[in-house]
Amino acid sequence: MKKISSKLTDLAGNENFKPGRVFLALFAAVLILTIFTGCKGKKDGVTEVIIGTGSAYNPYCYLDEKNELTGFEKAVLDEIDKRLPEYTFTYRIFDFANILLSLETGAIDIAAHQYEFNIERNEKYLYGSEGYTTYDLFLVVRENDNNIKTFNDLKGKKFIATDTTSNTYYVVNKWNTENGNIFEIIFATQWPQVVEDLENGRGDAFVSVARRIPILQKEYNAKIKIVGDPVSDSQAYYLYNKRTGEELKKAVDRVLAELKADGTLSALSIQWLGADYTPH
Numbered sequence: 001m002k003k004i005s006s007k008l009t010d011l012a013g014n015e016n017f018k019p020g021r022v023f024l025a026l027f028a029a030v031l032i033l034t035i036f037t038g039c040k041g042k043k044d045g046v047t048e049v050i051i052g053t054g055s056a057y058n059p060y061c062y063l064d065e066k067n068e069l070t071g072f073e074k075a076v077l078d079e080i081d082k083r084l085p086e087y088t089f090t091y092r093i094f095d096f097a098n099i100l101l102s103l104e105t106g107a108i109d110i111a112a113h114q115y116e117f118n119i120e121r122n123e124k125y126l127y128g129s130e131g132y133t134t135y136d137l138f139l140v141v142r143e144n145d146n147n148i149k150t151f152n153d154l155k156g157k158k159f160i161a162t163d164t165t166s167n168t169y170y171v172v173n174k175w176n177t178e179n180g181n182i183f184e185i186i187f188a189t190q191w192p193q194v195v196e197d198l199e200n201g202r203g204d205a206f207v208s209v210a211r212r213i214p215i216l217q218k219e220y221n222a223k224i225k226i227v228g229d230p231v232s233d234s235q236a237y238y239l240y241n242k243r244t245g246e247e248l249k250k251a252v253d254r255v256l257a258e259l260k261a262d263g264t265l266s267a268l269s270i271q272w273l274g275a276d277y278t279p280h
Contacts, residue, residue, distance in 0.1 A: 049248065051077055051091045052099045052108035058215070059272050060114055069093060072272035073112045076132060079264060080255045087251070097165045100125065103241055109248060116167040116234040126242045128249055130256035131235025131279045132265060137168060137207045138230055142198060143223040148205055150228050151175050154183040160194050160203035161185050168207045171232045195222045207231060211273060235279050 042048070053061045053073055061073040069091055081089040094102060096113060103111045103125060116135050117127060141148045148154060151172075159176075161169045169185075176183060186203055188194045195216055197203045208216075208226075216222045240249045259265040266276045 046086060046088050049087045049089050049110060050108040051089055051110050051112055052094055052102050053091060053112045054096050054099065055093045057096075057113065061112070072133075072268065073114070075268050075272055076259070076265065077110075077112060079259060079268065080252055083255045083258065084251055087248070097163060100165070100239065103239060106241060106244065109241065109245065110252070111239040114236040115239050116232070116236060118167050118170045120170065121167075121239070124242070126240040126245045126249055128238040128240070128253055128256070130253045130260075131237050132256055132259075133236040133269065133273075133277045134279055135209055135234045135236045136230040137171060137232040137234075138210055138226045139205050139228055140198070140208050140213060140224050141205050141227055143225050145204075148227060151179070151231065152182070154205060156183065157204040158184045158186050158202070160188050160197050160206040162187065162189060162191075162194060167232075167234070172207060175231070191216065192220055195220045195224065199223060211275065211277060 053069070055061060055063050055069060057071070059071050061069065061071045064070045074091065077089055077091075081087065092102075092108060099108070099111045099113055100121070102108045111125070114133065114135060115121070121127075139148065139150070148157075159172055161172065163169065164173075173185065176185065183204075186197070188197050188203070194203075194206055198206060199222065210226055213224065213226055216224065238249075238252060240246075256265070259268075260278065260280075265278045269276050269278050
């Protein structure tokens with residue numbers, strides 16, 4: 001600041017001196033000091049972490065009767081937040097397709113929506129090292145259909161997907177592409193439509209985690225069932241920005257390992273998901 005003050009004194013003694021220049025110089029000095037003495041999103045030594053998640057995936061992330069975000073994802077992250085005093089977590093809700101876009105642009109710091117591992121995502125984003133739920137995917141068909149048990153059995157038939165950004169689509173489309181595109185992929189944007197399209201014969205199968213099927217059967221009186229072995233076995237992970245997320249990832253990984261070891265993660269899974277679906 002001494003050099004800046006001296007410079008302003010020199011300007012004041014100059015016949016070409018203009019007050020506006022002093023203001024600009026002071027503004028620039030304050031801006032420089034702010035940049036080098038502060039940290040974006042940090043207050044009193046605590047860094048704000050923006051969590052991006054959805055609001056329409058019950059029981060993982062959804063709005064309760066008070067229109068407030070709740071679910072398994074938030075319950076786990078709230079527990080992580082308690083054990084990381086150097087961070088404070090704030091939540092922002094997005095459509096599923098926009099969560100990872102927001103992570104890529106730096107608008108959020110963690111993407112939380114039961115993200116499974118796939119190669120394309122791994123090229124763009126930083127995966128956590130600790131998975132926090134198992135996420136095996138199974139084929140789901142009509143209750144009275146005994147002919148479909150594998151992807152091969154879908155030859156000449158139609159598979160129902162919800163969008164092109166989910167890992168289920170990635171898994172299914174990858175297999176179909178590598179095996180001569182033997183079935184057609186059609187789309188239904190909402191779960192009620194997925195179930196309806198399967199039951200009325202517009203489509204012949206979709207893919208889901210096993211624990212979601214009882215929910216669909218109860219909510220929509222769906223006459224559906226799981227068949228065969230898993231078409232994909234993965235875990236759900238938090239995703240981070242590849243350029244800036246390494247330190248945060250390590251901190252969250254450490255706490256997730258603690259939650260597994262002390263049984264907290266299993267208890268939260270039982271509370272919110274109905275059983276222990278955590279990796280061991």
